[in-house]
Amino acid sequence: MPSPDPARRNENARRAVLDATLDLLQEVPYPRITIEGIASRAGVGKQTIYRWWASKAAVLFDAFLLLSARDGSDTPQLPDTGDLQADLTLVLRATVVELNDPRLSDPMRALATELAQDESLAEAYHRQLDAPLREAKRQRLREAQEAGQLADDLDLDVAIDIIWGPILNRWLQRSGPLSDEYVDALLRTALRGMRP
Structure with missing residues (x-):
């Protein structure tokens, strides 16, 4: 049986934190969101979040990057029909x-x-x-x-x-x-x- 890949496990935990942050923003005003609440929703320890992010704002920014990446736009480009x-x-x-x-x-x-x-x-x-x-x-x-x-x-x-x-x-x-x-x-x- 192959041993678990720690990088994959870390990426899964990271995505869980970012998804939990986005989910919580739909339910709770941002000022009331806490690192503890994010950790609980993501199913990770609070220390896991502090290991990767310096603050709640840094978690929010990475969540926003994830949200932006989901629309599939690697290099933004505006339409050019000539008009x-x-x-x-x-x-x-x-x-x-x-x-x-x-x-x-x-x-x-x-x-x-x-x-x-x-x-x-x-x-x-x-x-x-x-x-x-x-x-x-x-x-x-x-x-x-x-x-x-x-x-x-x-x-x-x-x-x-x-x-x-x-x-x-x-x-x-x-x-x-x-x-x-x-x-x-x-x-x-x-x-x-x-x-x-």
Whole structure:
């Protein structure tokens, strides 16, 4: 009989912890989640969690990475049909669906709270999640610029902030509804100022 593979057992325990964290976020507000509660739900000892993660926020971040990996997107890429406004409408409407989904919005809100307070966690988030996605956005806008759909002197990083920022701001501050109508109005307004 072959001996058990410790690496496999560790990966199973790690996944159990991350899945337990995501499950608990559907049942309990993030501030009330504890390492003990995660350990109990995952069927592991508290010391196992502390061996792999420095804090509850670090567990949440890895759980969020797992959630992101489940959608199958290794290298993010925005659609390019040749119609920038249609492509951005598709992407932003999908973003709104995610932000409005309580199964995703609760973990994302918890992560946003932790990022605002933990500089090293914010750096890891930007390096592992935000930077690749931002590069995909920049690439799509660059292609539109090369096709003459956006002004030659447009600062693409500022354009990204102008297009995506209002949606995230409205969601984070709960300052108004996120809807297809809002996306359409946002894109009409933003792109009007970015065209040649």
